[in-house]
Amino acid sequence: MARKRKGRDISGWLVVDKPAGMTSTSVVNKVKWALQAKKAGHAGTLDPEATGVLAVALGEATKTVPYITDALKAYEFCVRLGQATNTDDTEGEVIAQSDLRPDDTAIKAALGAFVGDIMQVPPKYSAVKIDGQRAYKLARDGEDFEVEARPLWVEELVMTGRPDADHVLLEMICGKGGYVRSIARDLGEALGCFGHVAWLRRVWSGPFEARDGLSIEQINEMAHSPDLDACIRPLEEGLADLPMVSATAEGAARLRNGNPGMVIAQGIEYGDECWAAFDGHAVAVGRYKAGELHPSRVFNL
Structure with a gap:
């Protein structure tokens, strides 16, 4: 006989502004605990060091997760030029360097190749499966393997700033399955100077926006109270598209x-x-x- 799940039967969405240093699964577990919810899941993983909107589905809203996962998403991020890392972000080891620093004109010209229908190779340190195993596990074990390119729709990729010669700020709107770390890596290679993500923020995901999200501190403060229940958004918002x-x-x-x-x-x-x-x-x-x-x-x- 199956064991009955403990918790409350509540359905809807709680939008979280995920902090850096926390996994998406940890955020879901925090929300589930704070609401004493029987069932919860998220719509679209964010890397642990990434920040921004993470929409947590509760109860029956978990059935609408695929529609948020498939929706367009917007990211703001910073690319560190001159260095490639084995993880394509600041968490990894530097594996290649260059003294070349392209000017703004060269960077803007290179962005066009990453807009529209493109093929993208996910990072080796990612959750894609290779012969049934997660790529990041194979990478950590020192296995030699290749990750196949996957199609990605990029609606927009624009340069928004250049704080200094080593860094460039970008904004991207893309479809399902996009890896910002891969964009940074491939842009660096296209420019001949290498590159990786310095920081990353998901601004919106489908109908949900980071600016409307609760912080982990707010969730802790309102845990097990009607105040947090009042922040739950209708299941129907997950069907907006x-x-x-x-x-x-x-x-x-x-x-x-x-x-x-x-x-x-x-x-x-x-x-x-x-x-x-x-x-x-x-x-x-x-x-x-x-x-x-x-x-x-x-x-x-």
């Missing part, structure tokens, strides 16, 4: 049982993915077909 249809009362009942249900839709094409609402709450996500939603995910709210 999907069109909405309205379920009829009978349709909602059928959808909740996992069956196709009648919905009222405007501007929705046959086969479109969308979500159904009834009485202001999400009922299901699915495909629209001839006046009905065929559910792929059902919410038990």
Whole structure:
């Protein structure tokens, strides 16, 4: 017999402004403890030294995580020119150096190659799997391996500042699976001077923004109190990038049982993915077909 999970059945999103030096998993565990939540997960890992928005899904909202993971994200970061490291950030060992320092014109000209549909090789110190094992574990064990290039959509990559000859400030908007460390590494190689990430901040992820996020200190202060409950955002915010249809009362009942249900839709094409609402709450996500939603995910709210 399966052991029953302890905790409260609460659903929604808590937006956290993650500090440097904390893993994404640690943030989820902190939120879960502070809210005494039965179930929680995050939408998109941030490196331990990175800061910024980490959206934590609670309860039924965990079913909407893929839609935030797939959404566009924005990053602000600083590239340290003249040095390559084995981790592509400041945590690693310097493995190559150069005295060359490109001027601003050269840097801006090089950025164009990293915009649009590109192929990107994730860092060796990353969570991608190689033959069933995490790349970072193989790297730490001294294994010799290659990481395959993966497609990435980069909507925008712009230079925003040059504090000194060694550093350049950039902003990037990209799709799912983007590694800012790889951008820094590859930009340094393209410029012929090497490079790695000095610091990194995720400004927004889908509908969630870092400026709206709670700090870990605030979460600690409000732990186990109604004040923290009041910060939970609706599950439906995780569906912001999907069109909405309205379920009829009978349709909602059928959808909740996992069956196709009648919905009222405007501007929705046959086969479109969308979500159904009834009485202001999400009922299901699915495909629209001839006046009905065929559910792929059902919410038990």
